[in-house]
Amino acid sequence: MLKWCSYCQKFQGETFPFEDLSVTYGLCRRCESEHPDIFASDVVQHSELLRRVYNSLYEAGRRNDIRLAQQLVEEAIAANFKPVDILLGVLAPLLYKIGEQWHSGTITVADEHEFTAFSERVIELIEGSMQRGRTRRRKGAPRYFLMNAPGNTHTLAVRILALWLESHSICSPTVVDHLDLHELAQQIIAVAPKALLISMALPQQLTGVTAISALVRELPGGARPKVIVGGYAIKSGLVRFVPGAELATDINLLSTS
Ligand code: B12
Ligand SMILES: [Zn+2]
Secondary structure, three states: OEEEEOOOOOEEEEOOOOOOOOEEEEOOHHHHHHOOOOOOHHHHHHHHHHHHHHHHHHHHHHHOOHHHHHHHHHHHHHOOOOHHHHHHHHHHHHHHHHHHHHHOOOOOHHHHHHHHHHHHHHHHHHHHHHHHOOOOOOOOOOOEEEEEOOOOOOOHHHHHHHHHHHHOOOOOOEEEOOOOHHHHHHHHHHHOOOEEEEEOOOHHHHHHHHHHHHHHHHOOHHHOOEEEEEOHHHHOOOOOOOOOOEEOOOHHHHHOO
8 A cells, every 4th residue: 555644745655565556644753743633624635635636637647638637746746745756656556546447347458558648748747847856866876777577568667666766866777678688787787786676567577587687696796786576566466486586565675775
């Protein structure tokens, strides 16, 4: 589940069960001590805004109304939302909802594709607002290497993750599409990342990910990054083991690993 502070609009991160991307509202510790009465009218007003942004962005997506999306993003940022939190805490759960609707036949494949295209544009909007408030990369910040699992055409997740990493000044990740293994080894050696992050959406992508993990183990000692695999296949528990790699159900683990 996704936890939001409904007062300061800070996205609190993910919480168990990770495969359930519904949203839970509450107050963060700081707001709780500052606002002991959760039924006070200003507290209620703030949580209504968060719900409205979520519901309205869904409606905007279904109507492909990018102007409404832009308005909502601006309104949310003015109300203290961190731009990247809109992607993780609002857009990602909406995509999960769309996936469920597609799976159960409530919407068509064309509807799903349309919502995906809309999501790309929302990511661009957020990217734009992040560029305006861009801070310089922390000196000595670890560099991660971010890539999709071979054959994974779910590209929204890596775009969102790249922005999240950037917002945490963790690194300037190199987003790579499907390289051949020899080329990939050369790139890893050149970038010397602390970790190689792989996004895997489907269990069928396990063979490709295992091959990359094996490739990393063959690299010379000093050039051997940790391999961390995440994505829908991991979050949903469809894949529970990847030889030589760590699995991450929660991206917040990255800021400390
Ligand atoms: C949009 C979408 C598509 C689009 C993708 C377009 C694009 N440009 O990205 C298209 C139409 C191409 C597509 C295709 C397919 N899809 Co699809 N798709 C989705 C959908 C609706 C949203 C995906 C998404 O972007 N989610 C939002 C992101 C942000 O969430 P996320 O990927 O989980 O990533 C988050 C975390 O997991 C984490 N994370 C991700 N990667 C990593 C990596 C690391 C290291 C870490 C730490 C964290 C991390 O961070 C992210 C932010 O929180 C999902 C529904 C769902 N539940 O996800 C289905 C879904 C993933 N697709 C599914 C399927 C079946 C397919 C197809 C096989 C359909 C088909 N028959 O053609 C193909 C396969 C394509 C392929 N080879 O990869 C199924 C998978 C089910 C399963 N059991 O495996 C899902 C779950 C839909 C469903 N409910 O059935 N899909
Ligand atoms: Zn708060």
